[in-house]
Structure formats: C-alpha cells, structure tokens
Amino acid sequence: MVDSIKGFRIVRQSLVDVPAGDEWLTAWECDYAATRRVPKRREEWRLGRWTAKLAVREWAGSATPAEIEIRPRADGAPEAFIGGAPADCSISLSHSNGQAICAIAPCGTSIGCDIEVIEARDPTFAADYFTADECAFVESVPENARALATTLIWSAKECALKAIGEGLRLDTREVEVMTSDVTIDDAGASWRRIEVVRWSPRTTYPGWWRLEWPFVIAVVASVEMTD
Numbered sequence: 001m002v003d004s005i006k007g008f009r010i011v012r013q014s015l016v017d018v019p020a021g022d023e024w025l026t027a028w029e030c031d032y033a034a035t036r037r038v039p040k041r042r043e044e045w046r047l048g049r050w051t052a053k054l055a056v057r058e059w060a061g062s063a064t065p066a067e068i069e070i071r072p073r074a075d076g077a078p079e080a081f082i083g084g085a086p087a088d089c090s091i092s093l094s095h096s097n098g099q100a101i102c103a104i105a106p107c108g109t110s111i112g113c114d115i116e117v118i119e120a121r122d123p124t125f126a127a128d129y130f131t132a133d134e135c136a137f138v139e140s141v142p143e144n145a146r147a148l149a150t151t152l153i154w155s156a157k158e159c160a161l162k163a164i165g166e167g168l169r170l171d172t173r174e175v176e177v178m179t180s181d182v183t184i185d186d187a188g189a190s191w192r193r194i195e196v197v198r199w200s201p202r203t204t205y206p207g208w209w210r211l212e213w214p215f216v217i218a219v220v221a222s223v224e225m226t227d
C-alpha cells in the first residue's frame with residue numbers, strides 16, 4: 001500500500017506481505033539477518049527491509065528488491081543502495097506489531113517516520129519524556145482522547161529524533177511537538193498537520209500524522225514538503 005502526502009511517499013506493509021524465502025535479500029542482508037537471533041525481532045527486521053525495498057523500487061521506477069540494499073548508517077539510520085550505489089532518496093523506517101512503514105523523500109531531506117500502537121500510558125510517562133507544554137496539552141484533551149494525544153506526541157518525537165539521526169540518544173524534551181487536533185471522530189481518514197521544534201539548534205520539522213486505528217502514523221522532514 002502506497003500513500004502520499006505532499007512530497008512524502010509512504011509505503012506500508014504487514015508481516016503477511018513478506019516473502020517467506022530470502023531471495024529478495026542481498027548477501028550482506030542475509031548475513032545481518034542471521035545476527036538477529038530472536039525470531040520476532042528477525043521477522044520485524046525482515047518486514048522493515050521488505051517495506052523499504054518496495055518504497056525504493058517505487059521511487060526509482062525500476063530495480064528488483066534483490067538489487068536494493070538497506071543498510072544502517074553508523075548512527076543506525078537506514079540508507080538505500082541500488083546495485084551497490086547510493087540511491088537518490090532519503091528513507092526512514094518504523095515497525096510495530098507486525099506492521100511497517102517506510103517514508104521516502106528526495107535525497108538530502110532529513111526525514112523521520114513512525115508507526116505506533118495507541119495505548120494508555122502511566123501518567124509518569126508524560127512527566128518523564130514530555131515538555132511542560134506537551135504535558136499540559138495531554139491534560140487539556142478530553143479523557144477519551146488522552147491515549148491518542150500521548151501516543152501522537154511520542155510518535156512525532158520519534159519522527160523528529162530519527163530525522164535528526166540521534167534517536168533516543170537525544171533527550172526527548174529537546175524536541176517539542178506542536179499540535180492542537182487530536183479529535184477521533186473522523187476515523188483517521190485524513191492526514192493532519194504536525195510540527196516538531198528542536199530548540200537548539202533551532203530547527204523546525206513540519207509533517208503529517210494520521211489515525212489508522214489502532215495505530216498512529218506520523219512523518220516529518222527537515223523542510224516543508226511540496227507535491
């Protein structure tokens with residue numbers, strides 16, 4: 001399934017979509033997969049690779065999955081190669097509960113995406129990881145939207161931390177999520193605006209999110225994306 005919002009292309013796959021064999025993995029990827037000894041982790045890793053390869057193939061307009069390689073950079077961020085050469089795109093990956101998304105954008109764009117199950121969290125979660133304004137926002141929404149608000153803020157933070165390339169090495173309060181709309185009445189059919197601000201050095205990560213019950217899907221980039 002391919003979704004598009006402004007300049008982003010977002011490919012989504014689930015575990016049942018992943019081919020059983022390894023013929024679509026490169027030799028390096030097969031070796032890497034073998035180091036993932038916990039079956040569930042290996043499955044999710046393969047799902048992420050499959051999803052990313054479909055996204056790159058769709059972006060490049062050709063290339064088979066076996067010609068595409070998704071490697072982690074030294075910091076962990078994924079990078080795509082076609083036939084051993086860097087692909088002309090930036091990608092971000094996320095997998096959760098048998099679902100994966102890969103967001104893809106023009107080369108040089110810092111992007112981050114995330115798929116997260118909506119769940120209620122202990123109030124200490126927000127206190128530990130959210131800024132004061134984010135905590136106040138969660139408190140301000142109706143009770144029935146609080147789990148969504150918490151999940152959305154966490155998800156958007158992860159997007160920005162991936163776009164920055166640091167992930168959770170960075171204090172989650174160094175980025176702040178700006179959103180006002182967590183109504184749950186339109187069943188998530190539409191993409192909605194979101195913005196994450198890194199305070200120092202000051203950088204804005206505009207993006208989009210969408211409710212696909214029971215998941216939140218979010219994507220941000222270092223620049224405003226246009227069609």
Ligand SMILES: CC(C)(COP(=O)(O)OP(=O)(O)OC[C@H]1O[C@@H](n2cnc3c(N)ncnc32)[C@H](O)[C@@H]1OP(=O)(O)O)[C@@H](O)C(=O)NCCC(=O)NCCS
Nearest residue numbers: 045048075076077078093094095114162165166167168169
């Ligand atoms: C990036 C991070 C926030 C993602 O966490 P998560 O919610 O468990 O997982 P998601 O499914 O949403 O995302 C996983 C993908 O993020 C990507 N990723 C990992 N590190 C990344 C980084 N520094 N920047 C951007 N993307 C990164 C990878 O593609 C990974 O999938 P893969 O391992 O199958 O290639 C987390 O892995 C992280 O902080 N990593 C870097 C620091 C680290 O390793 N810390 C140890 C744990 S605190």
